[in-house]
Amino acid sequence: MFDRLSSLVVALTLVAVATIFAALADGDALTIVLLAAAGTAAAALVYSALPGAAPADHRADAAPPAPVPPVSLLRHPDFALWADQEKEPLLGCDGNIVTLANDAAVRLLGRHIVGADVRTAIRHPAATEWLAGIDAPATLEPLNLVDFPRPGQRWTMRIAALSGGQKILFLSDRSAIDAADRMRSDFVANASHELRTPLAAILGYVETLQDMNGEADSATRHRFLSIIDREARRMQQLVIDLLSISRVEADRFRRPTASVDLAAIARATIAQLKDSENPRARDIVVAFDDSPMPMLGDEAQLGQLAHNIIFNAMKYGRPDTPVTVELHRDGRRARLAVRDEGEGIAPDHLPRLTERFYRVDEARSRSVGGTGLGLAIVKHISERHQGQLDIESEVGKGTRVSVTFPLAG
Numbered sequence: 001m002f003d004r005l006s007s008l009v010v011a012l013t014l015v016a017v018a019t020i021f022a023a024l025a026d027g028d029a030l031t032i033v034l035l036a037a038a039g040t041a042a043a044a045l046v047y048s049a050l051p052g053a054a055p056a057d058h059r060a061d062a063a064p065p066a067p068v069p070p071v072s073l074l075r076h077p078d079f080a081l082w083a084d085q086e087k088e089p090l091l092g093c094d095g096n097i098v099t100l101a102n103d104a105a106v107r108l109l110g111r112h113i114v115g116a117d118v119r120t121a122i123r124h125p126a127a128t129e130w131l132a133g134i135d136a137p138a139t140l141e142p143l144n145l146v147d148f149p150r151p152g153q154r155w156t157m158r159i160a161a162l163s164g165g166q167k168i169l170f171l172s173d174r175s176a177i178d179a180a181d182r183m184r185s186d187f188v189a190n191a192s193h194e195l196r197t198p199l200a201a202i203l204g205y206v207e208t209l210q211d212m213n214g215e216a217d218s219a220t221r222h223r224f225l226s227i228i229d230r231e232a233r234r235m236q237q238l239v240i241d242l243l244s245i246s247r248v249e250a251d252r253f254r255r256p257t258a259s260v261d262l263a264a265i266a267r268a269t270i271a272q273l274k275d276s277e278n279p280r281a282r283d284i285v286v287a288f289d290d291s292p293m294p295m296l297g298d299e300a301q302l303g304q305l306a307h308n309i310i311f312n313a314m315k316y317g318r319p320d321t322p323v324t325v326e327l328h329r330d331g332r333r334a335r336l337a338v339r340d341e342g343e344g345i346a347p348d349h350l351p352r353l354t355e356r357f358y359r360v361d362e363a364r365s366r367s368v369g370g371t372g373l374g375l376a377i378v379k380h381i382s383e384r385h386q387g388q389l390d391i392e393s394e395v396g397k398g399t400r401v402s403v404t405f406p407l408a409g
């Protein structure tokens with residue numbers, strides 16, 4: 001009825017009451033003291049003899065805890081939060097039903113996929129087959145989805161199996177990687193083709209000269225040797241440009257740190273071109289003053305950029321027309337521009353001019369010693385220097401190529 005502590009309190013109260021009554025009944029002091037001591041001792045004995053009260057939280061006597069229902073990863077609110085922060089599409093599925101799609105998946109496949117069958121959400125023959133055999137461990141290997149969701153694109157799909165038939169599907173876009181791989185192999189194929197053409201000419205003429213066994217007259221020999229010389233120089237220029245483009249590409253994430261003067265670089269390049277034996281050298285017009293244009297840059301690369309755009313104007317402009325080089329300050333930027341009076345470039349070619357080996361007129365480019373790499377090199381150098389390349393052209397009138405760079409300070 002009483003717990004242990006309450007029993008002690010009751011016993012001590014009774015002892016106290018008995019002691020008071022004894023005192024009121026004029027008992028002698030010794031009797032009162034003995035009565036109080038005996039009562040207290042008896043109460044202490046009773047207290048110690050009673051079974052100890054169980055602590056409130058004693059687990060042995062507590063009811064067994066209710067079983068905790070298993071936590072579903074897909075239904076956890078933090079899961080959706082995390083999933084939306086993932087850049088690549090991700091689907092949560094309960095059996096074959098899509099129960100969750102992160103923002104990237106909604107953007108790729110549409111909002112309607114939530115609640116739909118996953119085989120409808122990812123409409124691809126390979127995916128349908130793969131998803132049908134989803135319980136087999138072998139299906140955990142990533143799957144290639146070619147031409148998904150649009151022709152020419154490639155994605156991979158990966159699965160993580162959870163308990164209770166739930167799973168997470170991860171989609172990953174491989175299109176850009178594929179495009180880069182294709183560009184690299186196209187580049188190697190194009191470079192090999194470009195090198196093979198002059199090489200075949202050189203070998204052909206050397207062989208002919210050998211077959212003639214010294215019987216070729218001097219005019220023929222001279223003609224063949226000059227073709228060999230021209231083709232060898234073309235190969236040499238191609239190798240120089242190939243090395244340049246690979247060096248510029250390797251440097252593309254390294255910001256230039258040297259302080260240079262763009263005006264001095266442009267003047268040095270012009271002087272070099274004017275000194276050359278090219279008949280167009282005398283057509284170069286310098287249309288800027290001596291004001292310095294300080295910027296952070298790679299002197300050799302900026303010289304090459306200036307050379308390529310001025311030399312193109314010399315190559316593709318009409319003979320005896322000016323090749324005008326301008327350099328202007330435009331607020332905190334400097335604009336280097338080269339104008340020519342040539343046949344110009346039709347608008348549909350303009351976006352492709354900076355592709356490697358792209359030429360508007362291949363025969364024309366070859367006849368003027370072009371490699372098809374000049375503007376690709378210009379574009380890379382410009383990007384490394386945070387520059388902006390613009391090409392404006394009017395068919396029949398001429399072309400203006402300009403690059404704008406941020407000035408230092």
Ligand code: ADP
Nearest residue numbers: 312316359360361365370371372373374375399
């Ligand atoms: P290329 O070595 O053939 O000159 P570029 O990469 O320098 O290669 O230029 C690519 C193509 O762009 C050229 O083949 C040419 O058709 C065209 N092009 C470049 N600059 C000019 C220009 N100033 N006027 C007309 N066409 C140009």
